[in-house]
Amino acid sequence: xxxxxxxxxxxxxxxxDPTRLKILSLLRIRDCCVCELVPIFNISQPxxxxxxxxxxxAELVRETRKGQWVFYSINEKRxxxxxxxxxxxxxxxxxxxxxxQQGLTVIxx
Amino acid sequence: xxxxxxxxxxxxxxxxDPTRLKILSLLRIRDCCVCELVPIFNISQPxxxxxxxxxxxAELVRETRKGQWVFYSINEKRxxxxxxxxxxxxxxxxxxxxxxQQGLTVIxx
DNA sequence: TGCATAAATAACAATATGGTTATATGGTTT
DNA sequence: AAACCATATAACCATATTGTTATTTATGCA
Numbered sequence: 001x002x003x004x005x006x007x008x009x010x011x012x013x014x015x016x017d018p019t020r021l022k023i024l025s026l027l028r029i030r031d032c033c034v035c036e037l038v039p040i041f042n043i044s045q046p047x048x049x050x051x052x053x054x055x056x057x058a059e060l061v062r063e064t065r066k067g068q069w070v071f072y073s074i075n076e077k078r079x080x081x082x083x084x085x086x087x088x089x090x091x092x093x094x095x096x097x098x099x100x101q102q103g104l105t106v107i108x109x
Numbered sequence: 110x111x112x113x114x115x116x117x118x119x120x121x122x123x124x125x126d127p128t129r130l131k132i133l134s135l136l137r138i139r140d141c142c143v144c145e146l147v148p149i150f151n152i153s154q155p156x157x158x159x160x161x162x163x164x165x166x167a168e169l170v171r172e173t174r175k176g177q178w179v180f181y182s183i184n185e186k187r188x189x190x191x192x193x194x195x196x197x198x199x200x201x202x203x204x205x206x207x208x209x210q211q212g213l214t215v216i217x218x
Numbered sequence: 219t220g221c222a223t224a225a226a227t228a229a230c231a232a233t234a235t236g237g238t239t240a241t242a243t244g245g246t247t248t
Numbered sequence: 249a250a251a252c253c254a255t256a257t258a259a260c261c262a263t264a265t266t267g268t269t270a271t272t273t274a275t276g277c278a
Contacts, residue, residue, distance in 0.1 A: 005127040005134075015195070016121035017236080018114040025114075025198040029205055034255060036214060040204055047237060049256055054235095068245050068254050083192045086124075089134040095149055096138055105145060126266085143225055156267060158226055177224050177275045220278090227272070234265070242257070248250085 003085045011082050014058030019043070020051050027061060027074035034070060112194045120191050123167030128152070129160050136170060136183035143179060 015021065019041060026032055026040070034052065038045050052072055055061040060079065061072045099105055124130065128150060135141055135149070143161065147154050161181055164170040169188065170181045208214055 005130045008130055009125050009127045012121055012125035016118050016125045018118045021114045021117055021198060025201050026205065029202055036208065040208060070255060079195055083195055086188055086192055089130060092134050093138055096135065099145065099149060179225060
């Protein structure tokens with residue numbers, strides 16, 4: 001089932017940051033809590049927290065509270081969805097056909 | 110071969126826009142020149158031109174001049190590379206091991 | 219040569235992004 | 249209850265992004 005361009009772009013925006021990609025790569029090894037992630041990066045705790053929040057909104061990670069810690073886990077299914085979406089972008093044949101009907105196409109042989 | 114986090118993020122940023130995704134989807138049907146793309150979108154010619162330039166920098170498209178027109182074509186190989194990169198992000202086991210050596214890990218059973 | 223068309227670049231404006239520090243919230247422990 | 253620790257949120261700032269209009273560059277043709 002095809003995802004809308006806007007939706008795909010939103011998820012890609014959540015992915016398109018080196019810190020967030022690194023977080024996802026770490027979560028592939030095992031679930032981590034925020035305080036474990038902080039010392040790995042050269043940025044503040046609130047910055048990490050915001051990156052995680054962005055990933056959560058895009059459903060790329062899930063959170064589970066364990067006592068005073070919040071553990072994050074990767075949602076591989078979502079990553080698979082976005083990989084699939086890149087191979088199967090919405091079809092725009094109709095738009096191209098309309099363009100041709102309006103005589104706006106350029107043919108260079 | 111693994112791509113750096115920064116590099117992957119750069120290509121994802123080029124992808125992470127609905128207009129650019131739509132352009133790529135159109136180029137999957139056939140090569141198009143700028144003047145064909147403009148009437149499909151509700152934005153100006155320079156805006157389309159800049160989107161194409163962004164895609165070209167990320168090597169997601171290639172351009173070929175044909176007379177006064179510049180035709181753009183999709184680089185499917187690059188799209189395949191980014192899909193592969195999402196499945197095979199750089200390994201950070203070493204960073205996690207260092208964290209454990211410094212006693213910074215949190216274990217909740 | 220001079221003009222028309224296609225595309226790129228320049229200069230600018232509004233909004234989004236990614237960081238900071240300070241503070242609030244939620245849960246644990248003494 | 250009070251202090252403590254982990255995390256989230258607020259307010260703010262610098263830079264990046266994405267659009268605009270005006271202009272420049274490149275090509276084709278009368």
